[in-house]
Amino acid sequence: MTESGTVVEPTAVTEPGAVIETRGLTKRYRGGQLAVDGLDLSVPAGSIFGFLGPNGSGKTTTIRMLMGLIEATSGTARLLGHTMPGAARTVLPQVGALIEGPALYGFLSGRDNLLRYDSADPTADPRTRRARVGQALDRVGLAAAAGKKARAYSLGMKQRLGLAAALLQPRRLLVLDEPTNGLDPQGMREIRTLVRELAADGTTVFLSSHLLDEIEQVCTHAAVMARGRLITQGPVAELAAGARGRLAVTTPDPGEAARVLKELGVTGIAVDGDRVSAEAPPGDVELADLSAALVHAGVRLRSFGVQRASLEDAFVALTGEGFDVAG
Template sequence: MNGSCSEAPIVTRGLTKRFRSGQVAVAGIDLEVPAGSIFGFLGPNGSGKTTTIRMLLGLITPTSGTVQVLGQPMPKAQLSVLPRVGALVEGPAFYPFWTGRANLLRFDAADRTADPSTRKQRAGEALERVGLSNAAGKKVRAYSLGMRQRLAIAVALMQRRDLLVLDEPTNGLDPQGTREVRSLIRELAGDGTTVFTSTHLLAEVEQLCTHAAVMSRGRLLRQSTMAELRSELRPRLVVRSPDLEQAKQTLAALGVTDLREPGETATDDPTVEGDPGELPIDKLAAALVAADVRIHGFGLERPSLEESFVALTGEGFDVAE
């Protein structure tokens, strides 16, 4: 690897981007990405993720605030920083009448830090890692969207990097390709590369990331480890009963708080849910039975990560693979 970075590879302070139209795409975000993490940059489409990434890489200039990548200020230190960064931002433009391999060799030749003597070997290894060895000799115009996405990732993998920045890396991939890219990202992180990946897919964050940040309408709402996010999803007591009012009164008298009736449930039974706090679940059940409440369903249910993020942003997320 081209050196190591024990400090946070990405740090922003008050990072803001306002376009000439007056639109504020990114509003004063303070972002910190730990070394060695797989960091999920999550938000609905249009939340400011790609604009942030472009500022991180020095592709556009912030209106205000600061960016440090691998310990150096951006965009001032572009020439020394970018050779240590592999990036996929909305996919590079390929030459459609060239083969996948030829495109890869051309991108590498444009890298002033690349070693020409190992170019063909590295291209072959990158193509193999993204599952394109058999299609390396085909013209890119014949590639599917998913194959172009794989080739774009191969460009980022031509050299060992300290930081990998991937904007929607599984866009256009089928389920098998998505799993392969996830496995590749885990492998890269295991080798010591910090991976910063933006996505609007909750499945990506839940299955892949060690840390996450949530963006909405240009603002950074939350960042933490995934373990912290999961630990904050307090379980809720769910009771299904035709005696709903009696159940609510009994639970309230016992100290269950935040009682409410969800709008939609998996069954037709009237349902009430609430926060049991530290109250023993067996005593709650016994009290309902003693009050002659007919119980059709009873238990603790932990809110999903989707519910947590929707509560933060007020917007929906795509949960599809």
């Protein structure tokens, strides 16, 4: 507080270039349920940041704390260098968000819903309102359905309309909670393309999902949550590289191939038709020696090699759990 009595917000103590930063962020609900446990998160400016975890891992609770919708039990959250929720009035006009699906007026058309959203924004210029609404509808592929009542929209169309609402004005940060929920494969591809375009224009995109392949396809950085705790975070390529890949063998003799590999000390062997997969051997084991041993045992090889580790491999290695990887 200054001598004149004006309250001054503390200077940001954020990592250089961090658009979102949390320290020890924790949320415990009544009854003792610990939804988020000591989260330390750092989202670089200009990144497409995937916030990854199974349903119930604490992703949406974290986002709601970041946006000032609920209070943290302890810890701090900073957006664009300002502490939330105290700086909400300063920060939120610079943030577009789609959280837990859009809230729509079913009796209004898609276009009228966006007009109402925009008119509620004190920073929006009414002179450009209709033009910006039209551009947002076109960008998410809803121009042809703009006059249709929102109650007649499919789940995927509602998701698109919610995303259009987040795009009514240029934003420094876009926060999307499961943005491809309810979309068909073509719709998912369109949203991924849109996210890349927004990032190319300078918007940082924070995207939560329970779909590993979605994060791997579109994101530059990611954090993995499980049971309310942060497991790991960093560039997507580095997260995947931290896990061993999978040995992949295609052969008309899968049973014999599995037997030979097991005798050679290879672990995690699985047989599916003419395909045999296993954990990639340690770096001191020559792949050429493994293939030679298979051939020497009379196994006929159609293909042999090591597949690059994926985020799924990294997640399983870190948590010992499987994951919903449907795309």
